Amino acid sequence: MESINLNHLFPTKTSNFTKDEIFDVAVVGAGVVGCAIFKEFCEQGAKTVLVEKANDILDGASKGNSAILHTGFDAPPDTLEHKCVQRGYEEYMKIKDDYNLPFLNTKALVVAWNDEQLGKLDAILQKGLGNGVKELDLLTHEQIIKREPNLSLDAKGAILVHGESLIDPWSAPLAYVKKGINCGGKIAFSHEVKDGHYNGKYWELQTSQKPINAKVIINAAGLYGDIVDKIKGTQDFKIIPRKGQFVIFDETAYNLINSIILPVPTKRTKGVVITKTAFGNILVGPTAEDQESRTDSQTVKETLEDLKNKAFHMLPALKNHKVTATFAGLRPASDEAYYRVSINDEKNWITAGGIRSTGLTSSLGLAKHIFELHDTRYEKSPKADEKVTVPNISEFAPRDNQKEGYGKIVCHCECVTEREIKNACHGELGAGNVGGLKRRTRAMMGRCQGFNCEAAVTQICKNEVKNHE
Amino acid sequence: MNNIQIAIIGAGPAGLSAALELKKLGYDDLLVFDREDEAGGTPRHCGHLGFGMFEFKRVLSGPDYAKKLAKLAIDSGVNIKLKSTLTKVENGVLTFSTPEGIKQYKPTCTLFALGARETPRPDRLVSGTRSPNIITTGTLQRFAYLQKIKPFNKAVIIGSEIVSFSAIMSAKHAGIKIEAIIEEKDEIDSFCVIKYMVKYLLKIPVLTNTKLKNINGEDKKVTSVSVSTDEGEREIPCDGVIFTGQFIPESSIMQKSFDDFNFSNNSLYISQNFQAKDDGFFVAGNALRGALAAFKCYFEGKKVAKNIHDFIRFKHQPELIKIEADENISWYYPSMIDLKSPTKQHLTALRLKKRAKGAIKVLLNGRMIYKKNIHAFPFMSINIPWKDIELKPQDVIKLEFVNN
Numbered sequence: 001m002e003s004i005n006l007n008h009l010f011p012t013k014t015s016n017f018t019k020d021e022i023f024d025v026a027v028v029g030a031g032v033v034g035c036a037i038f039k040e041f042c043e044q045g046a047k048t049v050l051v052e053k054a055n056d057i058l059d060g061a062s063k064g065n066s067a068i069l070h071t072g073f074d075a076p077p078d079t080l081e082h083k084c085v086q087r088g089y090e091e092y093m094k095i096k097d098d099y100n101l102p103f104l105n106t107k108a109l110v111v112a113w114n115d116e117q118l119g120k121l122d123a124i125l126q127k128g129l130g131n132g133v134k135e136l137d138l139l140t141h142e143q144i145i146k147r148e149p150n151l152s153l154d155a156k157g158a159i160l161v162h163g164e165s166l167i168d169p170w171s172a173p174l175a176y177v178k179k180g181i182n183c184g185g186k187i188a189f190s191h192e193v194k195d196g197h198y199n200g201k202y203w204e205l206q207t208s209q210k211p212i213n214a215k216v217i218i219n220a221a222g223l224y225g226d227i228v229d230k231i232k233g234t235q236d237f238k239i240i241p242r243k244g245q246f247v248i249f250d251e252t253a254y255n256l257i258n259s260i261i262l263p264v265p266t267k268r269t270k271g272v273v274i275t276k277t278a279f280g281n282i283l284v285g286p287t288a289e290d291q292e293s294r295t296d297s298q299t300v301k302e303t304l305e306d307l308k309n310k311a312f313h314m315l316p317a318l319k320n321h322k323v324t325a326t327f328a329g330l331r332p333a334s335d336e337a338y339y340r341v342s343i344n345d346e347k348n349w350i351t352a353g354g355i356r357s358t359g360l361t362s363s364l365g366l367a368k369h370i371f372e373l374h375d376t377r378y379e380k381s382p383k384a385d386e387k388v389t390v391p392n393i394s395e396f397a398p399r400d401n402q403k404e405g406y407g408k409i410v411c412h413c414e415c416v417t418e419r420e421i422k423n424a425c426h427g428e429l430g431a432g433n434v435g436g437l438k439r440r441t442r443a444m445m446g447r448c449q450g451f452n453c454e455a456a457v458t459q460i461c462k463n464e465v466k467n468h469e
Numbered sequence: 470m471n472n473i474q475i476a477i478i479g480a481g482p483a484g485l486s487a488a489l490e491l492k493k494l495g496y497d498d499l500l501v502f503d504r505e506d507e508a509g510g511t512p513r514h515c516g517h518l519g520f521g522m523f524e525f526k527r528v529l530s531g532p533d534y535a536k537k538l539a540k541l542a543i544d545s546g547v548n549i550k551l552k553s554t555l556t557k558v559e560n561g562v563l564t565f566s567t568p569e570g571i572k573q574y575k576p577t578c579t580l581f582a583l584g585a586r587e588t589p590r591p592d593r594l595v596s597g598t599r600s601p602n603i604i605t606t607g608t609l610q611r612f613a614y615l616q617k618i619k620p621f622n623k624a625v626i627i628g629s630e631i632v633s634f635s636a637i638m639s640a641k642h643a644g645i646k647i648e649a650i651i652e653e654k655d656e657i658d659s660f661c662v663i664k665y666m667v668k669y670l671l672k673i674p675v676l677t678n679t680k681l682k683n684i685n686g687e688d689k690k691v692t693s694v695s696v697s698t699d700e701g702e703r704e705i706p707c708d709g710v711i712f713t714g715q716f717i718p719e720s721s722i723m724q725k726s727f728d729d730f731n732f733s734n735n736s737l738y739i740s741q742n743f744q745a746k747d748d749g750f751f752v753a754g755n756a757l758r759g760a761l762a763a764f765k766c767y768f769e770g771k772k773v774a775k776n777i778h779d780f781i782r783f784k785h786q787p788e789l790i791k792i793e794a795d796e797n798i799s800w801y802y803p804s805m806i807d808l809k810s811p812t813k814q815h816l817t818a819l820r821l822k823k824r825a826k827g828a829i830k831v832l833l834n835g836r837m838i839y840k841k842n843i844h845a846f847p848f849m850s851i852n853i854p855w856k857d858i859e860l861k862p863q864d865v866i867k868l869e870f871v872n873n
Binding site for chain 2: 006250304321322324415
């Protein structure tokens with residue numbers, strides 16, 4: 001019997017540049033923000049390297065979120081966050097078709113469950129209008145029930161936010177990186193930035209592998225943003241990881257709601273979001289728990305039960321459906337409730353820190369903003385307008401199992417094909433670990449959690465990795 | 470679109486035995502579909518002995534039993550379509566994903582023999598880290614017997630239903646050391662002879678009255694589990710966790726496609742003829758309820774074949790009343806009574822979720838018509854007789870369990 005652990009199956013990725021190379025820009029961190037910045041700079045023609053300590057993209061904060069494309073109706077007004085969320089939304093809409101990225105405009109309801117919350121709806125509406133989000137409607141109890149017949153009759157009133165939509169939180173950043181590479185960008189996976197020295201001309205970053213030289217550093221290190229920022233000499237903020245636990249319900253529950261159900265924010269309680277996902281489930285969460293640890297993403301039974309009960313109160317029919325997955329994500333919140341974006345011209349260092357839960361939406365806008373801050377002209381990449389596509393794994397468009405010749409379906413719950421799993425194991429942007437494999441294919445993420453397919457997936461990956469050694 | 474007479478979904482013991490029987494009855498326009506790339510169902514990866522005694526009068530291992538059953542079916546001319554995943558049931562049309570593309574069939578009669586699976590970690594809401602090394606018995610069996618892979622070195626087993634014994638045997642086969650069996654209840658969830666075998670023959674600690682508090686570890690790795698007893702909390706080092714039992718039907722496709730779903734059984738409402746409310750749909754085997762032994766599914770397959778035969782011959786239109794059950798009952802069968810069926814209903818079988826002493830009651834339109842005092846274990850089936858009870862179309866029947 002051969003010992004094979006899925007955790008250790010994927011080999012450490014190698015980089016295709018030498019230690020003497022001097023890049024224009026090094027982006028530290030391959031979360032969604034780093035991936036979007038990498039894309040922008042590569043397209044603009046800067047010689048860019050993406051430096052990541054894990055063996056895959058999206059290995060930190062970006063792996064777990066509620067996958068909503070926000071309009072910014074409730075963003076803090078006139079902040080960078082507000083600006084980047086709206087710009088990011090626009091950018092996503094411009095590129096999504098070129099990249100084969102999914103988008104479903106479900107709209108959202110901010111639901112008031114009691115009179116106190118009902119009293120707050122008008123202020124939320126005004127804030128939204130002030131934020132430039134025009135498509136907002138106040139709904140009565142009757143209008144809510146008509147739109148959402150399964151919702152609890154306790155819903156008193158709501159704001160309908162037309163623009164709120166669902167996207168695939170994993171394929172989008174993958175597409176950004178792919179575009180960057182296509183424009184000539186390089187990636188250094190499994191390179192943890194340890195220290196750095198600015199020699200007046202360029203930075204010499206010490207990493208866990210070979211050193212990396214670049215004229216400008218962009219710190220998008222997410223949960224480690226403050227630690228990486230110390231390298232420039234001063235530390236302007238502190239990351240306070242905020243854990244968010246989620247409960248995912250089986251696909252059988254998918255049609256219980258039409259819109260994203262958002263809470264009315266109050267000072268005392270953090271509300272719970274109920275939304276469909278691009279993968280055909282219902283997601284409930286997140287919690288907001290500040291903690292010291294940057295790595296502890298354990299779930300807690302009592303918290304999960306509480307989330308379930310809150311969801312059952314809002315959507316009683318959910319009780320009849322099974323939980324498919326539970327997980328926790330960590331948001332890189334900082335000691336202030338705004339984005340910590342700054343530029344140090346003397347040291348050629350740009351910080352994109354404290355990008356909280358809105359990062360998925362804002363990243364493309366933030367990337368544009370940072371390129372403007374950088375204020376340097378390059379010769380635009382000749383491939384900047386070339387199309388780059390990623391495979392669709394969402395339920396909003398035909399998937400691989402609808403196209404013949406896929407071998408067989410390996411993961412039955414999520415209908416993942418042998419061809420998809422094999423393809424995900426290969427190439428510069430192939431899966432670097434088991435989480436990466438799941439994010440590229442959805443394998444083992446369904447209701448049986450690998451009962452049927454984990455052994456077969458392990459075997460396929462082993463063979464693929466071996467064949468390409 | 471292909472019109473066919475009979476479609477059987479699932480090539481396990483129930484599906485294949487139904488197909489064999491229907492073939493004997495002269496049905497040739499029949500297709501069996503399975504999503505896997507070989508026929509035989511769950512026994513394919515149950516490496517231990519104990520299969521086939523009643524069906525074939527021989528003691529076989531699971532894989533040998535699966536092979537024998539599949540060979541019998543193929544030799545009798547049963548057409549099995551492998552690698553065919555049922556993705557949609559709408560207006561009587563079945564849609565499959567296959568490597569040759571999307572295929573659609575419109576059968577006169579469809580049998581769901583979808584099987585069951587264990588409840589994995591998420592639906593149990595367990596605290597701790599996530600890891601691919603947190604698996605179920607079924608996953609372990611597939612690692613050990615189908616792929617010949619040892620996924621980790623030492624593990625704890627959660628739950629003590631009879632299937633946990635299979636988890637031990639599969640672990641042994643793969644060379645995995647079992648550190649302990651952890652059971653929340655005050656005694657094991659299967660016949661106590663198993664407990665002594667595990668404890669004294671296999672020398673594995675059986676920790677009853679013990680709760681799993683947390684799966685410790687980081688970065689997709691398991692390092693230990695924390696368990697708590699009356700005496701306090703302790704840690705058991707391990708790199709794998711095996712959740713066992715709590716079988717539920719593999720029924721999402723039915724739940725998605727039919728309006729009337731029985732949430733107590735996690736299956737469709739089914740009459741004594743294994744017939745659903747929707748015209749021409751039948752359910753049999755473990756898709757009706759949690760896991761029963763393969764031979765029971767095999768014999769149920771034979772029975773449902775006769776019912777399908779009757780349905781096709783006589784165009785039988787049922788008159789159905791539903792039976793509901795309270796939350797103490799883990800499953801019951803049948804969940805409807807067909808008043809017009811030539812087979813008069815004679816009993817309802819049920820199981821409890823927990824070991825309990827008390828009374829099973831049958832309420833007809835709110836009035837108790839039957840009571841039975843029981844002391845039952847969750848792995849024991851309890852039978853309720855129906856003879857001599859006259860039922861009318863508007864009747865409401867409920868099963869209740871009341872603790873003493």
